[in-house]
Amino acid sequence: MSEALLYLLQQLINGLTIGSTYALIAIGYTMVYGIIGMINFAHGEIYMIGSYISFIVIAGLLGMGMVALPVILLIALIVAVIIASTYGWTVERVAYRPLRGSNRLIPLISAIGMSIFLQNYVVLSQSARDVALPPQISGGWTFGDPQLFEVSLSYMQLLIWVATFVCMTLLTLFISRSRIGRACRACAEDRGMTNLLGIDTDRTIAMTFIIGAALAAVAGLLLGLYYGVVNPFVGFIAGLKAFTAAVLGGIGSIPGAMLGGLILGVTEALTSAYFPSEYKDVVSFGLLVLILLFRPSGLLGKPEVEKV
């Protein structure tokens, strides 16, 4: 392979890794939108909290002298998912449920308030500084000609791909096969009718928030391990990117969120690769504008039907 091709391959690997995590966070946005037609602006903070909790658990277990890394990661994952889900559920209870049925803008504002609250709450309880964790999973494969360009794929990147793939598969199965999944889809289609048919829609909506938060916690753990740092402000940028991914793929559509995440990640990596990297955001958000101009409902979104 030539140098240019190896370089392209390396950038695709980088892009797919970032894209996978965007996709994981984007799911939370898209599911909530699909069901109640609102954007959960506190979602990025849930991701940030997931990251913090996994850091605290990992550091704690390492400090207690535990050495088995898979066990540590598993415990961190479980704890992070449980606590982040609790936060997700609480956000719904506090910022959405009391306002259900009111003007659409009102829960939007309360969600933004929730986001600011959570960010500052972490600033105050954990300090505003970067918290760092030494690399836990290091090493990887390299291939290609060392004389030309060596492509590297780290174990961590592979773990991110695999974990994203597994989460997405499980989620798709859950939504299409399980009872709660069916209730979710019914809610998305017609909430009033679903309610009339005897399904507790409040519970279903709470469930959506919990699922979204759990996936955000997985992303929090993975990205925390990958980058090795977390601060109270990471949720904002990650949330913005994931939200973009969700809109790009068609908000409300789960495969759309996955596709949108991957496209956004790869676009960012390729832009940084072939143009000065300061144009990264210009190109990816320009792409978003273009797609929305020609496909207002996103790549895989269904055109919005005016409900009477």
Added chain:
Amino acid sequence: MKQFSRTLLSVGTALAIMGSAAAVQAETLKIALAGPATGPVAQYGDMQKIGVMMAIEQLNKAGGVNGMELEGVIYDDACDPKQAVAVANKIVNDGIQHVVGHLCSSSTEPAADIYEEEGVLMITAASTSPTITEKGHKLIFRTIGLDSLQGPFAAQYIVNSVKPERMAIIHDKQQYGEGLATAVKNEVEKAGITPVMFEGVTPGDKDFSALVAKLKKENVDFVYYGGYHPELGLILRQSREKGLEAQFMGPEGVGNPDISKIAGEASEGLLVTLPQSFDQDPANQALVEAFKAKGEDPSGPFVFPAYSAVQVMAQAIEGSGSSDPYEMADYIRNNTFETTTGTLDFDDKGDLTEFSFVVYNWHADGTKTPAAQ
């Protein structure tokens, strides 16, 4: 009016002291301390804070300044230009006329415009962007060297000691980082080194894998980074993971122990230009002990410049016999000051006429040693 009554008051105070010979302190002079107390670069704000607070404490212990007791009031701008403007207005509204700060150049610049307009004296101990003092302001000073000194200094070291074959310059698109990066670029180009890359990254970004791959493809052997430690820490860490073997160098904005926490082993051998270590100066050992006794770390690059900023203010008040910002500013321009950072002499713009930097080798445990020339 307020000014007049304050002058009257201090005259009265002076008379009272003379009369009774008892040092009764009737007035406190508030000094605002503006900088990031929260946010990603709060540790630099801490350096400034401990320096200022120590100076105030020691001056008060020695009997205050012209019979006035100093009091430090902390304002948090979080290194955010918008918040800095709000903070500056608040300081003006609170009636404070003396400010040490701000810290980030991008915060100091808009705040300085407000202070100048409202007649508040400002001395920054950390902002190094040249543009801050280029507007002909009368009341704005600094006790730290400029990017326009630090950039060429770093460039000299790169040209003479590093001699890179393929050099890249990365910056964070902010006033401080890009300003330094541009200064370094101009200077190395004069010496015949053309950087193969000159690019910006987004502050707050976490993923630099695409950038690292690009550096690797360009076979870069030396990278100068203009910016702060959170981004450079991640770039170092990701470079190490991707097998990029290049020497990195950065300004004082990256030189604090947090970079070692973020980058771990990858921070070993990083080159950093820092103001000369005033805490190593034998003349300052008593002060260093005083910091240590309070459990504070005096080794940060802004601690001593912040201390000397307060010293300059105190000496200007004593020398000019007034705490009026305009009279103090005149005095500061026309005199030299004995401080913990040496004898300070200010030019017409309000900058130091002389300020020396040193290149250090950073280590993975967060310490530093002077680099070989």
